Amino acid sequence: MGKKPKNLWLADPREVLRASEGFDLATVDRNSSPGWDGGKKEAKALMKSRAALLPELQERLFAEGRTGGKRSVLCIIQGLDTAGKGGIVRHVMGAVDPQGVALSSFGVPTEEEAKHHYLWRIRKALPPAGSIGVFDRSHYEDVLVVRVNDLVPEEKWSKRYDEINKFEEDLVKDGTTVLKFAMMVSHEEQGLRLMERLDRSDKHWKYNTGDLTTRAKWQEYQTAYQAVFEKTSTDHAPWYVLPADHKWFPRLAITEILTRTLSEMDLNWPKPRWSVETQRRKLAESMSTESLITSLEETHDNVESAMADSIEVRHEVAAIPGIDDAQAAEVAAARKEAWLEEIDAAVAQKETILRDRADLPKKLKKKLKKKAKG
Numbered sequence: 001m002g003k004k005p006k007n008l009w010l011a012d013p014r015e016v017l018r019a020s021e022g023f024d025l026a027t028v029d030r031n032s033s034p035g036w037d038g039g040k041k042e043a044k045a046l047m048k049s050r051a052a053l054l055p056e057l058q059e060r061l062f063a064e065g066r067t068g069g070k071r072s073v074l075c076i077i078q079g080l081d082t083a084g085k086g087g088i089v090r091h092v093m094g095a096v097d098p099q100g101v102a103l104s105s106f107g108v109p110t111e112e113e114a115k116h117h118y119l120w121r122i123r124k125a126l127p128p129a130g131s132i133g134v135f136d137r138s139h140y141e142d143v144l145v146v147r148v149n150d151l152v153p154e155e156k157w158s159k160r161y162d163e164i165n166k167f168e169e170d171l172v173k174d175g176t177t178v179l180k181f182a183m184m185v186s187h188e189e190q191g192l193r194l195m196e197r198l199d200r201s202d203k204h205w206k207y208n209t210g211d212l213t214t215r216a217k218w219q220e221y222q223t224a225y226q227a228v229f230e231k232t233s234t235d236h237a238p239w240y241v242l243p244a245d246h247k248w249f250p251r252l253a254i255t256e257i258l259t260r261t262l263s264e265m266d267l268n269w270p271k272p273r274w275s276v277e278t279q280r281r282k283l284a285e286s287m288s289t290e291s292l293i294t295s296l297e298e299t300h301d302n303v304e305s306a307m308a309d310s311i312e313v314r315h316e317v318a319a320i321p322g323i324d325d326a327q328a329a330e331v332a333a334a335r336k337e338a339w340l341e342e343i344d345a346a347v348a349q350k351e352t353i354l355r356d357r358a359d360l361p362k363k364l365k366k367k368l369k370k371k372a373k374g
């Protein structure tokens with residue numbers, strides 16, 4: 001379990017980083033880490049602790065989806081070349097079970113995609129219930145690169161902002177939480193990162209000669225991004241603007257926002273529609289006395305390892321604002337109590353079943369009888 005790392009967020013990063021009314025991209029210092037009262041080292045420590053919390057939250061969402069739940073989460077990641085979109089997939093999503101993550105990258109539309117409405121390929125890639133979808137680029141390219149390069153007439157792209165808002169609103173209504181992240185590097189930092197790609201033969205595959213054409217249109221892209229933030233940072237699907245010159249900052253911020261979002265979804269392990277007791281009795285009927293004895297011995301270990309994994313018991317919900325330490329301790333104590341009751345119930349039922357077995361070793365029979373009498 002270890003020591004709880006310091007949570008150095010001065011405020012909820014969703015409030016600090018959100019593009020709200022009056023937002024001006026030109027004033028964003030790309031080399032800053034808004035809302036975070038620490039540096040890289042502290043960020044890594046918190047990321048590490050979140051890396052233990054995220055997989056359980058994600059697994060709960062997945063379990064909910066498998067048992068009829070409709071909820072999902074979609075992380076839309078935008079940014080110019082070298083902003084670090086790939087790093088998010090590795091460092092943030094790398095922490096969770098790949099079967100619960102639906103990753104899609106959107107490049108220049110294929111011949112097939114180009115025949116359809118621009119949202120066609122997006123709809124096809126939406127995360128199924130219970131999963132976390134990650135879009136590396138998205139439908140926003142259809143008002144970014146498309147706008148900057150005049151790929152369709154203004155009359156057409158200018159109508160897309162409203163259409164996108166409506167599209168996302170419907171998504172949210174259907175149970176998808178939409179988180180939009182824009183990773184913003186400075187012109188200088190992009191130059192350095194592109195040069196590194198040229199210097200290293202293991203990075204050449206990431207370089208595209210077209211990247212320089214895009215870089216030459218820096219200002220046009222900033223204007224197009226500003227318009228995106230003004231027109232599409234809605235209450236149902238807000239934009240979070242992440243200064244990205246420090247590679248660790250967007251990773252930390254996205255991890256934190258995702259963790260807080262999942263925590264607030266109040267995800268609980270689904271309750272079975274069948275009776276544990278009945279199923280345990282039926283299963284026991286098919287087991288030898290010898291293996292039932294083994295199972296009795298394993299009961300504590302099984303439940304205790306679940307208890308050790310439980311985020312409530314581990315106190316980690318405490319790091320999420322809205323729950324203070326005392327409250328978290330209460331939640332932890334209550335959850336622990338419930339686990340212990342589960343152990344007792346399982347042990348008691350197994351002992352009852354075993355007592356009636358004719359081939360139960362005498363010594364154990366005596367012990368269980370004595371225990372039953374209290």
Ligand code: AMP
Nearest residue numbers: 081106107108109137141142145146151
């Ligand atoms: P990368 O993410 O580096 O693999 O590059 C993908 C490229 O595809 C970028 O240059 C994007 O601008 C481009 N792209 C993505 N979506 C579209 C689109 N709808 N129309 C034109 N180009 C696009």
Ligand code: MG
Nearest residue numbers: 081082206208
């Ligand atoms: Mg690229």
